[in-house]
Amino acid sequence: MVTVLNKCLIMLAVVAALAGCASAPEVDHSSRYxxxxxxxxxxxxxxxxxxxxxxxxxxxxxxxxxxxxxxxxxxxxxxxxxxxxxxxxxxxxxxxxxxxxxxxxxxxxxxxxxxxxxxxxxxxxxxxxxxxxxxxxxxxxxxxxxxxxxxxxxxxxxxxxxxxxxxxxxxxxxxxxxxxxxxxxxxxxxxxxxxxxxxxxxxxAPEPVVNKAGTSRQALFVQLGAFSSRDPAEAMQVRAKGVLQSPVRVREVTTGSGRFHRVQVGPFSSENDARYAQNLLESSGFGNSIVLTDSH
Missing domain, CATH: 2.40.40.10 (RlpA-like domain)
Structure with a gap:
């Protein structure tokens, strides 16, 4: 027969056990790394x-x-x-x-x-x-x-x-x-x-194209995207023109995998200028831009 005293002792033991578990350090195994x-x-x-x-x-x-x-x-x-x-x-x-x-x-x-x-x-x-x-x-x-x-x-x-x-x-x-x-x-x-x-x-890397005056025609641009079709490229060009006063072009290039239309802002005279423009564009929703060197 379980007495009232025994019940109290059992309850105290359970509480002590739970308290011990709660105070034990926990290891987070949900982290990937x-x-x-x-x-x-x-x-x-x-x-x-x-x-x-x-x-x-x-x-x-x-x-x-x-x-x-x-x-x-x-x-x-x-x-x-x-x-x-x-x-x-x-x-x-x-x-x-x-x-x-x-x-x-x-x-x-x-x-x-x-x-x-x-x-x-x-x-x-x-x-x-x-x-x-x-x-x-x-x-x-x-x-x-x-x-x-x-x-x-x-x-x-x-x-x-x-x-x-x-x-x-x-x-x-x-x-x-x-x-x-x-x-x-x-x-x-x-x-x-x-x-x-x-x-x-x-x-x-391929040498930059040089004109007759000996001036490099390579320059820095912020490229917003590249499309196989011209229509989406021109639509992005229109959007970008509403953000910056810098020129925005659609440059058509042909590669081994086909023809592409690159939407590019620039040219810029320095990397700092290009990065500044890139930050403004990203804050306006152009989240996948890159700064690159391309033919001017």
Missing amino acids: TLKQDRAPDGHFDASGLTDAVPRYEAPRRAGNKSPYQVWGKSYRVVDSNDGYVARGTASWYGQKFHGHKTSNGEVFDMYTMSAAHKSLRIPSYARVTNLDNGRSVVVRVNDRGPFHGDRLIDLSYAAAKKLGYQSRGTARVEVAAITVAPDGSMFLAGERFDPKGGAAVTP
Whole structure:
């Protein structure tokens, strides 16, 4: 027979047990990553023997190419085609925090391979990334989305960043040029015929067009989009003219994958002017713009 005293003792024991559970430290297993801050791999990592990613044709996939998509309340769009893409901006890198976790297209991120994340290039794809401060170049395979901090253009794997020589600083000024591969194996770098034999990582970018006076016809533009049809390009041109007083053009280019209509604002005399215009455009709803060098 259970006495009143025994009932009280049982109740006190249950309360004590619950209190012990409540005071025990909790571990949040819902987080995708086990590290709060990203960091370089432990110990010394020698990247000198790493080879560049080898571009090859990969059939288009749905994974990772949803467009538009949202991150932290901001909307981003994936380009219809990587053909002709070339842009300059800030590169960062990601490493141990994300190592072993899935990328946006379902593959596993390996910080020791030559890979990258980009907000708008179709994935998987390839790009040549050049450190504008030291001239080093690498070819990476783009298989992830990001970076989503500030105005950074591309996130490289730790290995790729080390080969470019900026892993200790964290960021670098770079040029990103898309490499597209046709089903027959032919390659194009930023829309121009490309032969990777002899070292794709150090193949120079196409020389700028020069007029008879010897003045470069290359200039900085803010590109708002690229379309296979002219009508949507002209509609975007009209919208952009209502935001800025700067000239807005639709430039028609023909690449190995067809004809495209680029909507571009400019030219600008400096990168600061171009970035200022880009910020104004993004605040007016043009959320997928890039700053690039193109023919004037």
